[in-house]
Amino acid sequence: MEPLVHRLGYVALNVSDLEGAVEDAQLIAGASLVELTADRALLTSNARHAELIMHRADHSSLRAIGLETLDPAHVDEVARRAREAGLRIVSETPSLPVIEKSVTVAFPEGHVIEVHTPMPRDRPRRYAGPGIHPRYLDHANLTAADPAASAQLMMQVLGLKLSERTEGWELAWMRAGDGRHHTLGMAKSADGGGLHHYSWEFADFADFKRLGDVLDAQDRTLVWGPGRHGAGDNIFAYYVDAAGFLVENTAEMEIIADPHFQPRIVDPGENLSNFKVVNRWGQLPSREWMGHFNACAVLG
Numbered sequence: 001m002e003p004l005v006h007r008l009g010y011v012a013l014n015v016s017d018l019e020g021a022v023e024d025a026q027l028i029a030g031a032s033l034v035e036l037t038a039d040r041a042l043l044t045s046n047a048r049h050a051e052l053i054m055h056r057a058d059h060s061s062l063r064a065i066g067l068e069t070l071d072p073a074h075v076d077e078v079a080r081r082a083r084e085a086g087l088r089i090v091s092e093t094p095s096l097p098v099i100e101k102s103v104t105v106a107f108p109e110g111h112v113i114e115v116h117t118p119m120p121r122d123r124p125r126r127y128a129g130p131g132i133h134p135r136y137l138d139h140a141n142l143t144a145a146d147p148a149a150s151a152q153l154m155m156q157v158l159g160l161k162l163s164e165r166t167e168g169w170e171l172a173w174m175r176a177g178d179g180r181h182h183t184l185g186m187a188k189s190a191d192g193g194g195l196h197h198y199s200w201e202f203a204d205f206a207d208f209k210r211l212g213d214v215l216d217a218q219d220r221t222l223v224w225g226p227g228r229h230g231a232g233d234n235i236f237a238y239y240v241d242a243a244g245f246l247v248e249n250t251a252e253m254e255i256i257a258d259p260h261f262q263p264r265i266v267d268p269g270e271n272l273s274n275f276k277v278v279n280r281w282g283q284l285p286s287r288e289w290m291g292h293f294n295a296c297a298v299l300g
């Protein structure tokens with residue numbers, strides 16, 4: 001069966017300095033501001049109404065991940081599977097008025113996922129302004145104390161497919177209907193359920209050079225990369241944004257079209273030392289990258 005979700009819909013973050021976080025996303029990533037109210041900002045990098053959503057809060061945390069489905073009936077199927085698995089349905093009212101239909105589910109380690117009908121394509125495809133101007137927001141890598149259980153439950157409820165995992169499930173990468181090697185990743189963390197990073201898709205390798213230079217102009221640096229991941233075959237570079245989130249920028253991710261694809265099982269090496277899986281160009285991750293963690297927001 002086709003995955004129930006087609007692609008990443010949005011990433012929603014809680015941030016303590018909303019204006020500062022918005023300015024950072026505009027200046028560095030080059031996202032376009034769609035709407036800024038007293039307590040919420042919507043940003044996008046293309047025609048989609050919102051991709052990066054920021055809420056004013058006491059501290060930075062992962063609020064929710066949106067996954068876009070092409071079929072409204074799949075929203076009902078996700079709700080059915082979530083109830084069957086004993087998960088809490090947080091809401092069946094869409095989080096944004098522009099979304100027609102959705103269900104929001106809380107997973108056991110605190111991840112909140114909204115499966116929703118497509119975000120309207122009501123923004124200009126291109127826009128003026130500073131920063132890199134990525135193509136779209138493409139994936140998020142979550143953390144869990146028990147990544148095998150969390151990943152398997154998400155595959156069961158959301159219909160994601162396993163593309164690749166490490167032998168002990170320390171890392172797992174799951175794809176949606178668009179075939180990208182991963183739309184959601186899962187990594188083992190002693191900190192428990194949270195977000196390791198979210199990722200923009202860049203158009204060109206020249207964008208990575210500009211990213212380094214834009215960060216340098218602000219007396220900031222990349223925390224890892226550029227390099228090429230073995231898992232996903234994607235080019236990457238990471239920085240930490242003003243709100244304290246780890247932001248990946250990626251290009252050329254592997255597309256898996258084969259419906260019968262057998263997941264790869266790989267050995268990451270001790271402390272992610274296997275270059276062939278971690279970074280085929282050789283530089284191993286920084287301590288800052290390895291230890292990065294943002295918690296899930298606590299549901300009211």
Ligand SMILES: [Fe+2]
Nearest residue numbers: 139141199248
């Ligand atoms: Fe990533």
